[in-house]
Amino acid sequence: MSEHKLPFIRRYIFSTDHKVIGIQFMFVSLLFMVVGGLLAMMVRWQLAYPDRAMPLGTLFPESVMPEGHIGPEVYNALFTMHGSIMIFLVIIPMLTGAFGNFLIPLMIGARDMAFPKLNMLSFWVALPGGIIMASSFFVDAGPAATGWTAYPPLSAVPDYTGVTLGQTLWIVAVLIVGTGSIMGAVNYITTIVNMRAPGMHFFRLPLSLWALFITAILQLMATPVLASALGMLLFDRTLGTHFFAPAGGGQVLLWQHLFWFYSHPAVYIMILPAMGFASDILATFARKPVFGYKAMVFSLVGIAGLGFIVWGHHMFQSGMNPALGTAFMLSTMVIAVPSAIKVFNWLGTLWRGSIHFTTPMLHAMSFVSMFIIGGLSGIFMASTPVDIFIHDTYFIVAHLHYVLFGGSMFGIFAAITYWFPKMFGRTMNEAVGKVHFVLTYILFNLTFFPMHMLGMGGHMRRIYDPTQYEFLKPLQPINIFITQSALLLGAVQVLFMANFLLSLFLGRKAERNPWRANTLEWAAPSPPPHGNFERIPTVYRGPYEYSSPESSEDYLPQDQPPAHAPVPSRPPAMSPARA
């Protein structure tokens, strides 16, 4: 490979190597994660201590935070940007951008993506989107302040919020980031369909790849609908159309339908890859095949398919026809079934395993345990009558954080700690990793579990000062407790950042297959060179042949030739499930 001839800028900046692009996505997402996390802590401060100046608040310009106090306009901007950044610039790019790029070619045994230049472009399109989003902090009247859902007319008419350019930049940024993820999705699908190594049937793909494949299809089909809605919103704001303005004959609820048609699948975009990573990691460290591989695949497919017909469950109290509400409730109840199957199959994977409690395994297991809570709390909102009460309260905030932090973020921590040796050729510190895990697990629950109680008390979300209401006053101690836990939770992440950054340079050198795992990425050197493999591997079996009687070891890599049959040219059509 011509790696050594390339100048620095082509190797690390404008690189077409999928691994470099993946790592670029990862660094940018981690950077935005810090920003998003700090915003969350500011939001928490205000909720716990509405009358007190924020510590370090005086560092901000007087016009933004007079004497360090967060004003209601600023507060709305804070939670809006927290949600938007975490969703569009952290979780989605981390799961699909970073790990999608890094893992897909390695796990299918290819040298790169099908379209490396398009791949590079998808990063260099997404990055300006992120920069535009971030730049909206610095424009007059501040950034968007209408929630990450940007419901018009609030978002369509500047006078309603006072935010002018900031909201427009938000729309443009999301459009651009969305374009980047469509480019990525086109590439991922083509790569997985066309470039699998010899012997890598679809039913030999690791579940991480199935998840990324299905996620790419969701992104491909859902994002353009969001794009068209964003386009109309942009025209409403800038060109004076009336798509969402009732005075001009527009339809207010149209936005919500189009937005959730994208954003409900987007919820799955944010969790499916984490499910895939958790499946792989659980199998590796339980030294046991994934329980019910095909059921896992079909439930992924089922979730994705049904994901397109449940969007209305975000709109039960929106004024949508109540009969439609019933239909969406039933489809939502149905979509809970594949999630339940996955949970049981994860438990089945652990059953009679030989569990090694490494940092990635701990994160993956806590992914399962937190996803159980996040999944079950969703049933409350799915029930239309119960949703009347808890809609737009802290109950939903608790639910979504159990799914997106308890689920996606623990999945991301698991994936980073698991694939770090492959990405950077060094190992993260296990002791620090475990301390970080234990503290994060406890503080996460202390932060988010009490939010269920707030929600049951009727605490509305997105309010600047809960002490305005008599019925919320008794709940204020919970708010204070949550904030203290949240601040500690944020502080603990410094451990992770330090471990990550120091291990990049000081970590122990990693061997090729430090976890003794089966999938193809471990057949490549750590870190893999440009072109990944010395020679393209041939795949002989499914990804989860751990503790197989065929081998004296407790693992059997996908590319290891069978002992008795030398190089079968075409292995019989096989299913890895049911030996």
Add this chain to the structure above:
Amino acid sequence: MAHAAAMSHPQEAYENPLTPGWGKLMMWIFLCSDAMSFVGLLAAYGAVRLGSSDWPIPSTRLDVPLTALNTFILICSSVTMVKALSAIRRGDRKGLVLWLLGTIAGGSAFLGIQAFEWTHQIVVEGLSIKTSLFGATFFILTGFHGCHVLSGVIYLSCIAIRGARGGYTAEQNSPVEIAGLYWHFVDLIWILVFTFVYLIS
């Protein structure tokens, strides 16, 4: 199956990502995505139109006969596209370039007539994106589609230039086929847009 072929030659496939099959697959995937953006816009169009009590009857406000002619021109350009592809498949590079020029001419004529209609609507009828949702949906749907036609004309011009420089052969012509896919898609979408915006009353 396509992947079976790729599977047995992953090495060559990697070194030349534009072997037949790859780009075509990507174009199909892209078209699915692009179709969804039209689905979003058409759904919005349907929603605002059905929700409106005084939506004008399109034929009273828009020039349906002229646009029907325009539709005919676009369909003809799809036919010439098919002819271009079959020409190069026979190895007839001159035929390829000529038929492609015909297609480009069709696309350009379509854009010209549309520009004429836009001008007429704006200048004479006083329709604009601001005046009503009728105007907004008209300009956005035909405009978004027009952007696709314009991109297609540029795309086909690139193919034609490469063809004129001896780019394709009877065996190696998948870029022509892929461009054709795109062009037929744009044509198909126009029939939907035309039906919804001009015909249904």
Add this chain to the structure above:
Amino acid sequence: MRSWLPEGVSTYSGSIDHMFYMILWVTGIGFIVTEVVLFAFAFMYRSRPGRRATYTHGNSKLEIIWTVVPAAFFVFLGFMSQNVWSSIKGHVPHTDEEVTVTASQFNWEIRYKGKDGAFDTPDDVVTSNDMRLPVDVPVKIRLRSKDVIHSFFLPQFRLKQDAVPGLTIEVWLQATRTGEFEIACAELCGFGHYSMRGVLTVLKPEEYRTWLSEQEAGVTAAQAGQGAPAPAAAEAKAPPA
């Protein structure tokens, strides 16, 4: 254990709470079972020297069971919910008590029909953030919005409904006791979202009548005094029905 749900004071708050607790039981049992199994497995099957994991790819019978059982529970919860939902949303009980609530940034305008028995006429009684209703009588509330989406939220009544500009949405409630309760906005509506607080006072029917007649008399007097429609009534045309 204290009840985390606020006191319920509408005729349907009990059925919503019942549904809530039913889901809490089902999901609570599911939660405890799965988490106990997870932690038990983590302990029982921790790696020990000399023990090898069991090589198995699954068990169809088990997988079918744990597909069908949760599915049955979810469908059951779905149909139970549907009963409650249709009893609340399926119909608005026939009633003469009607009130229009018009949300705007950041205010609830409460409008009573006045003497002529019709809305949006000059003799309407209009108050701001001060809603009074009779106890034990079904009341129909017509929700509108002048600007952005708001959400009319009465926590103790288990009532929440978005007020959408361009639409008039009807909801109803029947209070089961007198007292003062808070009205909140549950949908982000701008920087003053948190401050959209109103008070709903539930009165005995005769107290309510008395209060309403006083208000009606006040409106008449104001009109007679000024010879012009009351200022509040002049705003009536703003949102199209």
